[in-house]
Amino acid sequence: MRAAxxxxxxxxxxxxxxxxxxxLWLDPLQxxxxxxxAARAWDLSATGELWTHIAASLGRxxxxxxxxxxxxxxxxxxxxxxxxxxxxxxxxxxFFRSVNPLALVPLMILxxxxxxxxxxxxxxxxxxxxxxxxxxxxxxxIPADRIRAGRCFGLTGIALFVRVIVPAAAPGILTGLRxxxxxxxxxxxxxxxxxxxxxxxxxxxxxxxxxxxxxxxVGLLSLGVMGVxxxxxxxxxxxxxxxRYVRTILYRG
Amino acid sequence: xxxxxxxxxxxxxxxxxxxxDIELTIPxxxxxxxxxxxxxxxxxxxxxxxxxxxxxxxxxxxxxxxIVAPGPDRFVIFQEAGTALFSWLNVRENIEFGMRVQGRRxxxxxxxxxxxxxxxxxxxxxxxxxxxxxxxxxxxxxxxRALALEPEILLMDEPFGALDAITxxxxxxxxxxxxxxxxxxxxxxxxxxxxAIFLGTHIAVMTAGPGATIKCQMPCEVSEPxxxxxxxxxxxxxxxxxxxxxxxxxx
Amino acid sequence: xxxxxISKRTMRxxxxxxxxxxxxxxxxxxxxxxxxxxxxxxxxAKLFDMTAxxxxxxHGLDSLRRVLVAFALGASGGVILGLAAGAVRPLWxxxxxxxxxxxxxxxxxxxxxxxAWFGIGEFSKYLVIAYLTVIVVAFGTVSGIRQVxxxxxxxxxxxxxxxxxxxxxxxIPSASRGIIGSLHLSLGLSFISLVAVEIVGSTSGLGFIxxxxxxxxxxxxxxxSIITIGVLGILTVLIFGxxxxxxxxxxxxx
Ligand SMILES: Nc1ncnc2c1ncn2[C@@H]1O[C@H](COP(=O)(O)OP(=O)(O)OP(=O)(O)O)[C@@H](O)[C@H]1O
Ligand SMILES: [Mg+2]
Numbered sequence: 231m232r233a234a235x236x237x238x239x240x241x242x243x244x245x246x247x248x249x250x251x252x253x254l255w256l257d258p259l260q261x262x263x264x265x266x267x268a269a270r271a272w273d274l275s276a277t278g279e280l281w282t283h284i285a286a287s288l289g290r291x292x293x294x295x296x297x298x299x300x301x302x303x304x305x306x307x308x309x310x311x312x313x314x315x316x317x318x319x320x321x322x323x324x325f326f327r328s329v330n331p332l333a334l335v336p337l338m339i340l341x342x343x344x345x346x347x348x349x350x351x352x353x354x355x356x357x358x359x360x361x362x363x364x365x366x367x368x369x370x371x372i373p374a375d376r377i378r379a380g381r382c383f384g385l386t387g388i389a390l391f392v393r394v395i396v397p398a399a400a401p402g403i404l405t406g407l408r409x410x411x412x413x414x415x416x417x418x419x420x421x422x423x424x425x426x427x428x429x430x431x432x433x434x435x436x437x438x439x440x441x442x443x444x445x446x447x448v449g450l451l452s453l454g455v456m457g458v459x460x461x462x463x464x465x466x467x468x469x470x471x472x473x474r475y476v477r478t479i480l481y482r483g
Numbered sequence: 484x485x486x487x488x489x490x491x492x493x494x495x496x497x498x499x500x501x502x503x504d505i506e507l508t509i510p511x512x513x514x515x516x517x518x519x520x521x522x523x524x525x526x527x528x529x530x531x532x533x534x535x536x537x538x539x540x541x542x543x544x545x546x547x548x549x550i551v552a553p554g555p556d557r558f559v560i561f562q563e564a565g566t567a568l569f570s571w572l573n574v575r576e577n578i579e580f581g582m583r584v585q586g587r588r589x590x591x592x593x594x595x596x597x598x599x600x601x602x603x604x605x606x607x608x609x610x611x612x613x614x615x616x617x618x619x620x621x622x623x624x625x626x627x628r629a630l631a632l633e634p635e636i637l638l639m640d641e642p643f644g645a646l647d648a649i650t651x652x653x654x655x656x657x658x659x660x661x662x663x664x665x666x667x668x669x670x671x672x673x674x675x676x677x678x679a680i681f682l683g684t685h686i687a688v689m690t691a692g693p694g695a696t697i698k699c700q701m702p703c704e705v706s707e708p709x710x711x712x713x714x715x716x717x718x719x720x721x722x723x724x725x726x727x728x729x730x731x732x733x734x
Numbered sequence: 735x736x737x738x739x740i741s742k743r744t745m746r747x748x749x750x751x752x753x754x755x756x757x758x759x760x761x762x763x764x765x766x767x768x769x770x771x772x773x774x775x776x777x778x779a780k781l782f783d784m785t786a787x788x789x790x791x792x793h794g795l796d797s798l799r800r801v802l803v804a805f806a807l808g809a810s811g812g813v814i815l816g817l818a819a820g821a822v823r824p825l826w827x828x829x830x831x832x833x834x835x836x837x838x839x840x841x842x843x844x845x846x847x848x849x850a851w852f853g854i855g856e857f858s859k860y861l862v863i864a865y866l867t868v869i870v871v872a873f874g875t876v877s878g879i880r881q882v883x884x885x886x887x888x889x890x891x892x893x894x895x896x897x898x899x900x901x902x903x904x905x906i907p908s909a910s911r912g913i914i915g916s917l918h919l920s921l922g923l924s925f926i927s928l929v930a931v932e933i934v935g936s937t938s939g940l941g942f943i944x945x946x947x948x949x950x951x952x953x954x955x956x957x958x959s960i961i962t963i964g965v966l967g968i969l970t971v972l973i974f975g976x977x978x979x980x981x982x983x984x985x986x987x988x
Contacts, residue, residue, distance in 0.1 A: 457838030
């Protein structure tokens with residue numbers, strides 16, 4: 231309770247400091263005060279411009295993320311559960327994981343053009359790799375006795391997989407899904423800065439070209455809010471709907 | 484009757500034999516205790532009977548049928564209850580799990596769950612999750628989960644090794660009375676001689692590995708009530724301790 | 735003595751790499767345009783060219799310098815901030831929310847701002863790479879301090895330690911596990927930020943070459959640079975781990 235009060239106070243104080251810095255000491259064109267940024271954000275959302283960019287970025291993220299996580303989970307189950315596949319995939323996965331995600335942006339644009347396709351493919355690819363790796367890891371690290379217990383119930387094959395192996399690997403799968411979300415947002419902004427005509431990344435870059443620093447701030451704040459909201463939604467789903475599967479993470483039990 | 488004949492096991496093609504020519508005859512409805520030095524291969528024998536591991540040679544036969552895979556007629560109580568229980572199911576659901584797998588209807592399942600919950604004294608904890616239970620409660624839950632399937636054979640791998648003396652004694656009593664009620668066969672691995680004599684109708688002692696065998700197998704006919712302070716109990720204890728000491732050497 | 739046998743596992747791994755290369759060649763053949771999907775021999779030739787002309791070396795060195803300088807600055811800043819905030823709780827209550835918000839913005843977003851404020855010189859690049867390290871390491875340090883087992887602190891108190899000496903001899907070593915973990919993490923992140931600054935506004939470095947190759951449609955040059963950055967990242971993290979071990983710091987990660 232007291233901590234919450236201090237936090238709120240800290241935010242207010244920070245805003246006040248920033249406001250007075252922008253008004254009193256520094257050029258407000260260089261450091262636009264919060265009031266200016268808020269006014270600009272209001273204008274941009276009233277004309278719908280801001281929402282167009284947010285929707286463009288969010289749409290790309292959602293499509294690429296959905297595709298990537300579906301492929302990643304299926305492949306990850308396959309790799310984690312079949313020892314032969316593990317051997318076959320371990321080095322390729324290590325290679326793809328070590329490729330810098332932003333470095334791929336120009337390559338994807340070169341291959342698939344500046345349209346939506348390159349961005350969605352890039353996001354899907356990155357999410358696939360992260361989810362695949364963490365799903366496989368989650369399955370590999372299930373204690374042997376837990377699977378044996380499942381087999382004591384007469385479970386084999388797909389039934390064993392669905393009823394025991396996937397629930398037991400859920401913490402790993404969810405870790406992958408969460409990391410994948412971060413990659414998706416990172417790389418969509420990169421792709422929009424390098425080649426796009428809408429999206430928050432494009433909007434921020436535009437702000438720099440017109441030296442409209444308040445626009446850059448609006449873009450960054452939208453990104454922050456988007457990141458926080460996506461994370462909150464993720465945690466809400468995980469900790470409410472899927473709580474029973476992540477007790478080992480939440481309570482270290 | 485469960486019979487292992489000349490069963491041998493090694494984990495790598497040209498590795499050392501862990502178990503060599505194991506001969507064991509486990510009568511129906513017996514409480515069979517398996518004693519042996521650490522690392523000799525007790526868990527491995529249990530895993531072979533359960534069907535998790537195949538023997539490299541020899542046979543394991545249950546009622547004239549070779550054991551090839553795990554099945555709900557043999558249920559293992561694992562040493563680490565925490566890993567064996569399903570952390571995403573609460574106490575009731577853990578017990579119910581086996582019946583769901585068998586496709587039994589809800590109305591049928593619930594009375595069975597209630598019965599076994601109260602048998603192991605967890606009636607008040609049905610909606611807790613395994614991570615909210617103490618070590619002894621977890622082990623009781625594992626027991627209830629197994630019993631609900633009414634397996635013919637219960638395989639227990641040092642189930643009480645990590646518990647305090649009082650909880651341990653209580654669970655030993657519980658297992659013994661459940662065994663009497665259900666008439667199932669219990670194969671009980673332990674390194675505690677007193678526990679073996681307290682519980683068993685039969686005791687087998689293994690040699691030290693590698694290439695461990697069964698050193699001897701005998702009925703345990705100490706008169707009831709079994710009490711460590713009883714001289715008959717003490718004498719039997721001494722003779723078994725002697726057998727094991729021969730294996731691990733005196734230090 | 736039987737001849738040394740190659741395990742099935744190793745054979746499969748070798749096979750997997752061969753399959754990967756063969757599929758690449760196949761895709762290259764399908765695409766039917768060496769300029770767009772260059773086959774492996776073209777990539778190797780390009781690698782040779784770029785090594786011979788010192789292009790890889792010069793730009794790789796630029797990239798490496800940026801990461802290392804920024805990481806060193808950011809890591810020191812993060813540890814100092816984290817230790818201060820761990821020792822003085824109100825400071826952290828004050829900083830946690832804004833820092834957490836900034837952390838949730840992808841670093842590439844800050845590149846245009848840094849350029850607008852400080853120009854496209856090295857300073858703005860260091861800043862973008864370092865700021866995330868500061869935050870990540872500060873969070874790691876604070877949570878490391880928070881997670882010190884209270885029993886250990888009580889034990890130290892029994893030995894007569896208190897105040898600064900308690901902090902210095904027990905709390906910091908206990909928190910080192912968290913600190914070192916966050917250093918590893920942020921070293922990896924630094925490479926992502928590096929590419930961010932180099933593809934958006936830079937005239938040198940491997941990220942710049944990648945962008946430059948895009949304009950000139952030199953896919954082979956681009957792919958060689960992408961792989962070089964990856965290799966550079968792996969090596970740096972590896973050397974960092976080695977360095978920690980040499981300095982005897984790995985004892986804290988146990
Ligand atoms: N999966 C495995 N791979 C290789 N060796 C194994 C494996 N499992 C067990 N062993 C070896 O087999 C031997 C017997 O192991 P086992 O676990 O059966 O012993 P145990 O009698 O149950 O010991 P304890 O009383 O300590 O539990 C040991 O030497 C062990 O190293
Ligand atoms: Mg064992």
